[in-house]
Amino acid sequence: MKSIAIVLLTGALAFMAARAEAQTFSARRLGMGGVVLGASGANVAYRAVPPETSNERSLSLPIGLIQVLSNPPEFDSSKPDFNAYEIANLLYNVPWNLQIVEPDPVSSDVNIAISQSSLSVDLGDVKKVFPSDHSRIGAVVNGPSLGFGIKSVFVGLIPVVEYDNDISLNAALHDALADAQPFVPNTEYALFDKGRAQTAAGAELGAALPLMRSGDRDGFYVGSRVKVLRGLAYADADSKLGFVTGDTLFTNPVDVNFIGTTRSAGPNDGGWGAGLDLGAVWITSGLELGLGVNDIATQIDWKVRESAIYNDPATGKYSEHVLAEQVDYKSRIPAVVTANAAVHLGRTLLAGDVVSGVNNTQSHLGAELWTGPVALRAGGSIDANRLVQGSCGAGWRFGRLGLDLALSSHSRNLTRERALELGAGLSFYR
Secondary structure: OHHHHHHHHHHHHHHHHOOOOOOOOOHHHHHOOOOOOOOOOOOHHHHOOOOOOOOEEEEEEOOHHHHHHHOOOOOOOOOOOOOHHHHHHHHHOOOOOEEEEOOOOOOOOOEEEEEOOEEEEEOHHHHHHOOOOOEEEEEEEEOOOEEEEEOOEEEEEEEEEEEEEEEEEOHHHHHHHHOOOOEOOOOEEEEEEEEEEEEEEEEEEEEEEEEEEOOOOOEEEEEEEEEEEEEEEEEEEEEEEEEEOOOOOOOOOOOOEEEEEEEEEOHHHEEEEEEEEEEEEEEEOOEEEEEEEEEEEEEEEEEEEEEEEEEEOOOOEEEEEEEEEEEEEEEEEOOEEEEEEEEEEOOEEEEEEEEEOOOOEEEEEEEEEEEOOEEEEEEEEEOOOOOEEEEEEEEEEEOOEEEEEEEEEEOOOOOOOOEEEEEEEEEEEO
């Protein structure tokens, strides 16, 4: 019983890294469904595209921090208000925007049914934590870049962070946790976890220019960016946690076994690497099409320590056995592809994109209509949980200064239920 309880708790905590949609911090983009709007970080060719006449620069306001600071979660597990699920939601839902509607907290009675050779555990609301397939989360973060440009050429310094995690349950454990199916004899129950994280400091050298140009913005623009990277830290792990029931559930002891292999490297073990970004943008008569591919064949060399980690069921202690030191290893940073389109119809802007990145593909659609000094916005998206989300917003322009507000639904929470957030920002117009 104690061993099974440990597995249940471990599984719940592991799935707190559930797949989540990428957050949008710009209030204008948030009101338009999170659509990509001429971002040079996603498409290097946009560095060469002239700004629109009403070009704006936005400053997002972290109004969600007020909410968290006024009622912070309890981090002390010995206190009665401690809630691991609340902390988990905070970890992968950065409190930048104000949460207007939040899912009910995961809390309910746990019902246990015991018979002569059967045990079933009904976790109540906690069952929502366990999806039917793999739970994946991952991202590549490049920038922001600190540098300067001269005509079509630019240089800069950039941080690069990449993480990727994939957790899954075998069918027996999933059915027991998510569907309250009975634990039965002579069966293996297992949880699998594969994860990777790496960070590097880099320098970029690139160029963006028009191959064809007509009018103010119409033309075909291309760009490329070469990155030279110095590895700072790397770690990956491939592990399995599980147990096998005996001939009967209550007469034979159940040993929970953990075994995993890891690679790790610190700043002194980081080597050099390189990567390439390419982009193209075509604009004609109000129609705008863009395609950007970042981190093409991006790799970093390391000197890693390879280890095996396992537990001794008799003592319950974990041991690390170093298999090899200073092993040559080359890590890869996954490519991210962004395809976007936009069309200007008078005072109306329609835009959409598809972003294929680490472990997921997301799409966004949005619209913006200016009526005098007021902008009305609406949009929708399909998030990484494959749920349809909606948003709306407005902007008010007062000369060179503007205020943007947006409401958007999302599923960045432990149970992947819809929530509603409010974003705010300031705009500075030229």
